[in-house]
Amino acid sequence: MLLRVGSGVHGDRNRDRGTREIASRWRELRDAYPRIVTGMVLGIAVLLLLTDVVLAYKRLRNEDIAKLYAMVPVGTPVYIY
Numbered sequence: 001m002l003l004r005v006g007s008g009v010h011g012d013r014n015r016d017r018g019t020r021e022i023a024s025r026w027r028e029l030r031d032a033y034p035r036i037v038t039g040m041v042l043g044i045a046v047l048l049l050l051t052d053v054v055l056a057y058k059r060l061r062n063e064d065i066a067k068l069y070a071m072v073p074v075g076t077p078v079y080i081y
Contacts, residue, residue, distance in 0.1 A: 072078060
């Protein structure tokens with residue numbers, strides 16, 4: 001004779017408790033989902049904003065360096081460190 005795991009006097013009660021536990025976890029996930037999505041969207045927005053700031057800084061710095069090179073007379077040796 002084969003016995004199922006969880007079979008017996010308390011088998012159905014344990015199965016119901018497991019089902020309720022899974023449903024409870026699923027309900028918690030559904031309740032937390034908007035906060036999870038909001039956090040991810042804000043994180044991506046901050047990352048993109050920081051990337052834009054870094055790229056703008058580099059562009060301005062390169063323009064300043066180009067202006068400095070433009071002021072150097074032709075034929076002057078330029079040493080880059």
